Amino acid sequence: MSFIEKYRASKFSDIKGQDLVISKIKNFFKHFPEEKAIILHGPAGSGKTSLAYALAHEVEGEIIELNASDLRNKQKLSEIVGTASQQKSLFHKTKVILIDEVDGISGFYDRGGLAELLSLIDMTCFPIIMTANKIWDKKFSSLRNKCLMIELKELKYWTILELLKDIAKKEKKEIKEDLLKNIAINAKGDVRAALNDLETSGTTVSEVNVRDKEESIFNALKQVFKDRPTSNTIGLYDKVAMPLDEIYLWLEENIPNEYKDEDLIKAIDLLSKADVFRGRIYRQQHWRFLVYQNFLLSYGISASKKGIKTGFTSYKRPTRILKIWMVNQRNAIKKEIAKKLARFCHISYKRAMSEFNLLKVIINDENIHNAIGLNEKEIEFLQA
Amino acid sequence: MGSEIWTEKYRPSNFEELVGQEEIIKRVKNLVSSLNIPHLLFAGPAGTGKSTLALIVVKALFGADWKENYLELNASDERGIDVVRQKVKDFARTKALKNVPFKVIFLDEADALTKEAQQALRRTMENFTGTCRFVMSCNYSSKIIDPIQSRCAVFRFKLLEKKDISKVITRIAESERLDIDNKSIDVLYEASEGDCRRVVNLLQSTSSISAKITPQLVETMVSSAKPSDIKVVLDYALAGDFVNAKEKLLDIMLKESISGQDVLKSVQKEVWNLGIEPELKVRLTEKIGEVEFRMVEGSDEFVQLQAMLASFVLAGQGKL
Numbered sequence: 186m187s188f189i190e191k192y193r194a195s196k197f198s199d200i201k202g203q204d205l206v207i208s209k210i211k212n213f214f215k216h217f218p219e220e221k222a223i224i225l226h227g228p229a230g231s232g233k234t235s236l237a238y239a240l241a242h243e244v245e246g247e248i249i250e251l252n253a254s255d256l257r258n259k260q261k262l263s264e265i266v267g268t269a270s271q272q273k274s275l276f277h278k279t280k281v282i283l284i285d286e287v288d289g290i291s292g293f294y295d296r297g298g299l300a301e302l303l304s305l306i307d308m309t310c311f312p313i314i315m316t317a318n319k320i321w322d323k324k325f326s327s328l329r330n331k332c333l334m335i336e337l338k339e340l341k342y343w344t345i346l347e348l349l350k351d352i353a354k355k356e357k358k359e360i361k362e363d364l365l366k367n368i369a370i371n372a373k374g375d376v377r378a379a380l381n382d383l384e385t386s387g388t389t390v391s392e393v394n395v396r397d398k399e400e401s402i403f404n405a406l407k408q409v410f411k412d413r414p415t416s417n418t419i420g421l422y423d424k425v426a427m428p429l430d431e432i433y434l435w436l437e438e439n440i441p442n443e444y445k446d447e448d449l450i451k452a453i454d455l456l457s458k459a460d461v462f463r464g465r466i467y468r469q470q471h472w473r474f475l476v477y478q479n480f481l482l483s484y485g486i487s488a489s490k491k492g493i494k495t496g497f498t499s500y501k502r503p504t505r506i507l508k509i510w511m512v513n514q515r516n517a518i519k520k521e522i523a524k525k526l527a528r529f530c531h532i533s534y535k536r537a538m539s540e541f542n543l544l545k546v547i548i549n550d551e552n553i554h555n556a557i558g559l560n561e562k563e564i565e566f567l568q569a
Numbered sequence: 570m571g572s573e574i575w576t577e578k579y580r581p582s583n584f585e586e587l588v589g590q591e592e593i594i595k596r597v598k599n600l601v602s603s604l605n606i607p608h609l610l611f612a613g614p615a616g617t618g619k620s621t622l623a624l625i626v627v628k629a630l631f632g633a634d635w636k637e638n639y640l641e642l643n644a645s646d647e648r649g650i651d652v653v654r655q656k657v658k659d660f661a662r663t664k665a666l667k668n669v670p671f672k673v674i675f676l677d678e679a680d681a682l683t684k685e686a687q688q689a690l691r692r693t694m695e696n697f698t699g700t701c702r703f704v705m706s707c708n709y710s711s712k713i714i715d716p717i718q719s720r721c722a723v724f725r726f727k728l729l730e731k732k733d734i735s736k737v738i739t740r741i742a743e744s745e746r747l748d749i750d751n752k753s754i755d756v757l758y759e760a761s762e763g764d765c766r767r768v769v770n771l772l773q774s775t776s777s778i779s780a781k782i783t784p785q786l787v788e789t790m791v792s793s794a795k796p797s798d799i800k801v802v803l804d805y806a807l808a809g810d811f812v813n814a815k816e817k818l819l820d821i822m823l824k825e826s827i828s829g830q831d832v833l834k835s836v837q838k839e840v841w842n843l844g845i846e847p848e849l850k851v852r853l854t855e856k857i858g859e860v861e862f863r864m865v866e867g868s869d870e871f872v873q874l875q876a877m878l879a880s881f882v883l884a885g886q887g888k889l
Contacts, residue, residue: 437872441812447888449811450879457863457876464868505819505871512823530576531620532766533645533678538826540767542793546774553574 188380192352194235195242202344203232209335210240214312220333222306222313224287226320227337230375233316234285236337240314241281252285259297262305270309280311288317288325299328306331339374342366348376349383358383402427402435403500410443411494414487421483429478433460434503436482443498444490451489455481518566522548525557575773576766579741580621582628588765589733590618593724597622600722601629604669608694608703610679610718612710613726616764619706623675626704630669638665638672645681653682653689661693661701671702679705680712687714694720728763737765741772742782749782756784760791799835803843806881814878819871829870833861836877845884852889856880 194200197207206225213223225233241248249269251257266282290298306313320329346369353360365383372379405421412418422432433456440452459481462474523537526544530537537544548557549567559567581587584598600606606626611619627639640660642652657674665672676682682690694703694717703721707713710723735754742749761768775782775790799821805814822832837857840850860877867873883889 433869433872437875441815446886447883450883453811453875453879457860457867457873460867460869460872461863464866467868508819509823516823516826527643527646530574531624531641531677533643533681535645536615540770543767543770543774543790546777546790547574547770549777556573 188352188384189377192380194232194239197236197239197243200232200235200239201348202340203236203337206236206335206337207239209333210236210314211243213333214240214244217312218310221309222315222331223333223335224315224317224320224329225335225337226288226317228339228374229318230372230377230379231337231339232376233337234283237281237283237285237314237316240312241283244279244281246279246281246311248281248283250283250285252283257284257290257298259301262298262301266305266313267301267308270305270311270313282309282311282313284313284315286317287315287328288319288322299324303327303331340376342369342372342374345369345372345374345376345379349379352380352383401425402432405432406435406439406500407498409483409487410439410490410498412487413493414484418484418487419480422479429463429482431503432482433463434505435500436486437505438503439498439500440486442501443494448490452486455485455489459485518563522557522559522563522566525559525563529557575741575745576769579737579744579769580624581618582625584625584629587618587621587625588736589729590622590726593726594622597626597724601626604630606630606702608721609705610710610713610721610723611704611706611726612708612713612723614708614728614763616761616766616768617726617729618765619726620675620677623673623677623704623706627673627675630673634666638669639675640672641675641677643677644686645678653686653693657690658693658697661697664700671700673702673704676703676705678707680707680709684714687717691716691720729765730763731758734758734761734763734765734768738768738772741769745776745780747772747776747780747782750784752784753782753787756787756791760787799832800839800842802878803836803839803881806878807843807885809882809885811878811882814881815875818874818878822871829864829874830861832874833857833864833877849884849889853880853884856889 197211200207210223210225213220225236227233238248240246249266251262251265266284269280270282284302287302290302315328315332317325320334346365349365349369350362353365360383368379368382371382402425405425408421409418422429425432427435436456440456441449444452459478462478462481466472466474466478519541520534520538522545523541524534526532526548527534527537545567548554554564554567584594587594597609609623609626611622613619627635631638640656642656644652647656657676660672660674663672676690679687690703691714705713705717705721710718710725735758738749738754738757741747757768757771760771771787771790772782775786778786778790799818802814802818802821805811805817818832821827822829837854840853840857843850845853857877860873860880863876864870864873880889
């Protein structure tokens with residue numbers, strides 16, 4: 186039995202570092218059915234599923250679980266959860282319905298699942314607990330409205346350390362405190378990860394594998410811009426949960442903040458060369474070029490400065506896409522006018538756009554408005 | 570101010586009203602009078618009468634119901650192969666309504682059609698010669714594939730001369746009761762670069778300020794209609810201000826909706842006007858060429874333009 190299963194918290198008292206959340210959950214159960222469902226959301230390994238089990242234990246309820254490994258379409262949901270939510274339990278006082286990893290409901294394979302879930306929440310006689318890592322997607326907005334949202338923070342490293350010490354003692358493992366500390370820090374708030382590391386670390390003092398946690402883009406940029414390049418630099422963007430196209434924009438926005446003069450010129454030149462490889466990948470579908478692209482963007486840009494940089498730089502979000510969007514909004518009306526004008530004057534839309542400054546003076550007349558077929562909004566635009 | 574767009578109001582509607590291009594007009598008129606025309610290709614600069622002549626041909630052929638037998642497509646807006654396969658084919662396959670045995674499709678700016686679309690067009694032209702004639706216009710006949718050129722009677726339009734432009738201006742001025750002197754006509758002609766459409770547009774927008782047209786008034790209009798200057802961007806870059814140059818460039822590109830290629834084109838022209846050493850001009854131009862090459866190969870135009878700005882920054886510091 187793995188540590189994760191063996192030491193899964195079964196009572197609220199076993200769960201460390203989430204006292205506020207626990208009191209919220211207790212409160213929710215006490216006042217059920219005032220709110221019918223809660224969503225526990227937060228990073229992996231912060232104890233979401235354990236909390237649900239602990240609640241069931243605490244209230245002597247039976248737990249009905251449906252997680253992402255099950256198919257969760259409309260039919261399945263109403264079959265398992267639907268019936269359970271209506272019938273009293275035979276042996277237990279009550280029931281707790283757990284829908285684990287609700288953000289993993291697939292729009293395609295779990296067709297109708299989300300809608301069914303909403304109607305289940307309306308009908309249920311028992312509390313429903315849902316867990317999720319990321320619940321802010323638009324498609325969950327109606328779900329969010331129906332549920333009490335409870336956020337879990339990732340655990341502090343000393344909380345994890347206490348837990349590890351506790352378990353090590355129970356397992357009669359003699360492990361140096363240093364190593365435990367290492368594991369706890371490495372876990373970055375993820376208890377499950379910490380337990381896994383503890384289990385595999387054995388009794389001898391050995392290096393704990395450094396966990397490949399998701400790097401934030403800020404961190405990646407910091408390392409590229411500030412440090413001397415190392416072999417680690419090349420893989421930096423792999424750990425950032427962001428498509429490379431977006432990373433380009435972040436680089437473009439922030440290179441001028443970090444690098445000056447010749448460093449800047451070099452870095453921009455490498456960005457441009459990387460983009461050439463990107464174009465070749467798209468056009469020729471020759472994915473080997475990814476290696477070069479990635480290298481230039483990470484190691485290359487990192488190496489284009491002399492020495493290292495110190496001090497704090499706050500990296501800015503890319504503004505280009507936003508700007509394009511804003512201008513497009515503003516230009517939408519102008520484009521419509523240009524299109525109508527183009528048809529009327531036997532010219533291309535592009536030409537109408539490029540001559541717009543001249544044309545707008547000419548066409549600002551009621552009869553011409555009618556002749557071209559401008560609507561009120563477009564006329565307003567011209568007169569402004 | 571008049572209540573019509575003058576480029577339409579004063580667009581010649583018969584052969585006699587046309588100015589310039591005498592030779593072409595004579596030949597086309599002969600073709601039309603026989604009530605049978607081959608496919609036509611009009612090549613030449615903007616505003617020299619290509620679209621107008623095409624419209625006149627159609628009106629002369631079909632008289633009052635010209636609109637039913639005529640399809641106008643602007644290839645630079647609808648340049649894909651789909652257009653040729655659908656719109657053009659659908660229109661071409663039905664029979665004409667009048668005593669003329671064919672319809673006319675006018676493909677304006679046909680040089681903007683992709684090569685694939687042109688290939689598709691070539692078959693369509695052959696398959697439907699029974700029911701349909703094509704009139705195409707383009708700026709550069711070299712951008713039209715040979716098989717199409719060989720199926721067309723090609724006419725090359727020349728830039729309008731000053732006497733032609735003056736004729737147009739005077740005619741409109743009389744009819745609109747404008748007060749205009751020769752000096753203003755000179756200025757209008759200079760600004761038009763032989764483009765008749767542009768002259769008429771300039772004249773109309775100037776007249777919206779005052780019926781008395783003066784050279785100064787025309788100048789003001791010309792400069793206000795000019796798209797924002799790319800030179801500002803280069804000045805920033807040469808002064809070493811990369812960030813501002815970049816911001817300004819993006820603003821201009823978005824506001825005027827111009828492509829990266831267009832930017833390069835005007836930058837490359839602008840380099841000649843910069844007050845820098847000839848040697849530096851050479852190196853900058855070479856850089857711009859390199860940027861254009863990378864733009865063709867790469868995927869994000871703006872990334873490449875930034876690389877160009879970077880070279881200008883270097884040039885400004887005397888390090889290029």
